[in-house]
Amino acid sequence: MEIYDEAELWSRDHIEQTQLIRLKSTIKQARKSPFYRARLDEAGIGPDTITSLDDIRKIPFTTKQDLRDQYPMGLVTVPKSEIVRMHCSSGTTGSPVAICHTANDLNWWSDLMARCMYMVGVRKDDVFQNMSGYGLFTGGLGIHYGAERLGCLTIPAGAGNTKRQIKLATDFHTTVAHILPSYALILGERLREMGFNPEEFPLRIALVGAEPYTEEFRKRLEKLFNMKVYNSYGLSEMNGPGVGFECLEQAGLHIWEDAYYPEIVDPETGEPVPDGVIGELVMTSLCRQGMPILRYRTKDLTRFLPGECSCTRKHRRMDRILGRADDMFIVKGVNIYPMQIEQVIMTFDEVGKNYLIQLENDGFGDVMRVKVEIREEYFVEDMRSLHKIQQKIARALKDEILVTPQVELVESNSIPLSEGKAVRVQDLRIKK
Numbered sequence: 431m432e433i434y435d436e437a438e439l440w441s442r443d444h445i446e447q448t449q450l451i452r453l454k455s456t457i458k459q460a461r462k463s464p465f466y467r468a469r470l471d472e473a474g475i476g477p478d479t480i481t482s483l484d485d486i487r488k489i490p491f492t493t494k495q496d497l498r499d500q501y502p503m504g505l506v507t508v509p510k511s512e513i514v515r516m517h518c519s520s521g522t523t524g525s526p527v528a529i530c531h532t533a534n535d536l537n538w539w540s541d542l543m544a545r546c547m548y549m550v551g552v553r554k555d556d557v558f559q560n561m562s563g564y565g566l567f568t569g570g571l572g573i574h575y576g577a578e579r580l581g582c583l584t585i586p587a588g589a590g591n592t593k594r595q596i597k598l599a600t601d602f603h604t605t606v607a608h609i610l611p612s613y614a615l616i617l618g619e620r621l622r623e624m625g626f627n628p629e630e631f632p633l634r635i636a637l638v639g640a641e642p643y644t645e646e647f648r649k650r651l652e653k654l655f656n657m658k659v660y661n662s663y664g665l666s667e668m669n670g671p672g673v674g675f676e677c678l679e680q681a682g683l684h685i686w687e688d689a690y691y692p693e694i695v696d697p698e699t700g701e702p703v704p705d706g707v708i709g710e711l712v713m714t715s716l717c718r719q720g721m722p723i724l725r726y727r728t729k730d731l732t733r734f735l736p737g738e739c740s741c742t743r744k745h746r747r748m749d750r751i752l753g754r755a756d757d758m759f760i761v762k763g764v765n766i767y768p769m770q771i772e773q774v775i776m777t778f779d780e781v782g783k784n785y786l787i788q789l790e791n792d793g794f795g796d797v798m799r800v801k802v803e804i805r806e807e808y809f810v811e812d813m814r815s816l817h818k819i820q821q822k823i824a825r826a827l828k829d830e831i832l833v834t835p836q837v838e839l840v841e842s843n844s845i846p847l848s849e850g851k852a853v854r855v856q857d858l859r860i861k862k
């Protein structure tokens with residue numbers, strides 16, 4: 431197996447010994463911020479409290495609200511002159527969360543990202559096109575620097591402007607791209623509209639992440655472009671992309687445990703759940719100097735996959751993100767995640783590139799409407815066949831979520847696109 435970094439081959443023992451050493455120094459570093467000093471003192475955590483990795487549970491969680499309260503630089507633990515870059519997390523509500531990096535932090539991050547890309551077969555002679563937004567969003571510069579570190583010809587195309595994306599990819603013969611899932615299908619559809627066959631597009635690999643998507647979605651994308659799709663997970667609070675990444679096996683995402691300490695906890699109790707059980711991912715940075723973060727509640731729901739990966743890397747794997755704890759909505763008393771809907775609708779060939787879940791209250795109770803874009807070639811069919819498609823989808827959804835939704839078939843391009851990350855649910859119910 432070709433590797434980018436020898437840490438990929440570390441044994442469990444070696445990983446865990448390193449984690450403990452790095453955890454201790456991270457705590458020491460974190461204490462340099464008044465926030466963590468007070469938090470740790472309050473919890474009675476001194477320099478000698480942590481003697482094993484399990485002791486991490488003695489440390490209180492850090493929440494998004496904590497990070498907001500410390501905006502802009504309350505958690506920085508080095509002199510301001512040592513900070514060379516800041517990014518923000520992409521929340522659309524509330525005040526922002528800023529993460530500050532030293533030059534060394536950026537160096538680590540670029541290496542982790544390069545490691546991810548190398549793992550799935552990206553090499554120096556690839557042409558890499560980054561189709562994600564730049565600016566404060568970490569999917570821009572974060573991935574960009576990883577690609578440059580590998581020596582790829584790196585095209586900072588940015589988000590949107592599909593015509594230009596297609597021109598760049600064709601002219602420079604782009605072999606690898608980073609794409610948000612919600613944008614990838616749009617790109618495919620535009621190609622078709624412009625008379626190209628997406629299968630003949632030069633892409634051989636796509637790194638797809640930043641938003642949840644299902645296995646069914648991946649399969650569709652791989653087929654559409656005749657390329658391999660690898661899931662890329664990260665969050666600004668832990669730098670950004672480069673935290674977890676699928677290997678060639680496509681069987682869960684390896685979390686780079688030399689740089690992060692992951693836990694999965696019961697979202698209600700905060701207690702760890704056994705491997706294989708779904709819970710909330712909690713992350714601790716182990717290598718960041720400028721702004722270490724301890725036990726961050728990501729709100730992302732996943733599970734550790736039991737057993738070893740056949741690629742032989744010992745870094746633990748997590749399942750693809752199943753949703754966010756705050757994505758769940760309740761209709762007629764049933765808890766539903768948007769990904770359950772996607773999983774069903776993406777199996778239908780007739781379904782196009784976009785969908786939207788709308789929740790309303792009709793005076794008698796909750797109404798859940800699933801608007802589904804139908805591919806051009808199916809939309810011209812007669813009413814009867816459209817009605818059949820609609821019923822098929824509604825039945826399949828009922829089987830999955832136990833609630834019968836109103837399925838509305840809509841024309842291609844009629845669901846407005848959101849800027850940045852896709853918004854899958856609109857809750858229009860009047861709050862009592």
Ligand code: AMP
Pocket residue numbers: 518519520521567568638639640641642643661662663664665666667670728730750751754
């Ligand atoms: P940001 O605030 O821009 O750093 O976004 C981080 C969030 O994006 C994570 O906490 C996840 O909710 C989501 N995310 C990132 N990568 C993935 C992925 N591969 N699958 C699902 N969700 C993801």
Ligand code: ZN
Pocket residue numbers: 677678679684739740741742743
């Ligand atoms: Zn693997």
